[in-house]
Amino acid sequence: MPITMLSEDPPSAASPEAELSALEVAVIDFFVSIVKVVGVPKSVAELYGVLYVSPQPLPLDTLIQRLRMSKGSASQGLKLLRSFGAVRSVYMPGERRDHFTAEVELKRLAAGFIREEIQPRLERGQEKLDHLNRLHDASNESGPDAEFYDERIYRLSTWSRRSREVLPLLGQILE
Amino acid sequence: MPITMLSEDPPSAASPEAELSALEVAVIDFFVSIVKVVGVPKSVAELYGVLYVSPQPLPLDTLIQRLRMSKGSASQGLKLLRSFGAVRSVYMPGERRDHFTAEVELKRLAAGFIREEIQPRLERGQEKLDHLNRLHDASNESGPDAEFYDERIYRLSTWSRRSREVLPLLGQILE
DNA sequence: CTATTTGTTCATTTTTTCTTGAACATATCA
């Protein structure tokens, strides 16, 4: 986020091509700094940041102009944000273009992210684990370390189960 | 993990340059499949996988030979794993080289990862948030959307606090 | 129906991240 985009004026939806305000820059900066935790591209954090501090829903154009971002990135970023439920498109009477607004409940954000990003990975892990179990059952290992292998493989199943138990809880904990 | 490295033989620490066994490949495959959740390089998952199914602690050489990995990657990967507490180096009587063994308690693994990777990021986020708050206090905004901005900025603090509360809990939940 | 606006997809380019390998440091042995 170039410092040169700073503006003293308050952010305004009335002027789509206005520079980002100091407030907007600071909010975006916050989102960009934490978004790496969840492995999402910076551009997505930028989009979310602008929508987060916008009193009005904004159309694609406005986001592109204010963030100096390509249409492709913006379109894909919004698609991702919508899949998480982090952004919704809002009907604006008399407006032809889609307008987007940010979902701001932490609980929902977390739930969407877990559902779309974490769960699928855990499922793929589970498939690998099934394969591993079949392999182990078939081999009928009987060396001196047989017990060790049994234990380690069994432990993976425990991990897998534990993770699947904890994830939904996480959603509940967040208020 | 090339399929050509498959071996029907049981994994053996006695033969450091032996091909990876089918069991080892399957275990590594499992770790590689889930490691993207935590944003750690594949090579690190491979190292951990080999140690996880090894009845004996293994030295760097062995890991390099069996995984066909460069010395640099192996050294750095082990450093990272040690920082998480996912791998410990073990004293082996009469052995000159360091030997490594995997920590297998999910609770400890999670705690180490949170401490080393998540917490620092949240702290940097908190700094950004402090900056944002100073900015907002100084500006003394009074437009029609003043309340809206107040609410959104306040909400970020709530998120930040909530995250810091939940993380330690996570460690406790995992048995 | 046609022209225009709006939005998506995807091949290419750019950026970031990971891996390698060689130089350097450190420790141990003879």
Add this chain to the structure above:
DNA sequence: TGATATGTTCAAGAAAAAATGAACAAATAG
């Protein structure tokens, strides 16, 4: 001490991920 073994660091190359921009599709206004 010098020679060898072990391990780390880091610049450069390779691989992966993200961003761009142009072609395409869909919708709507005239």
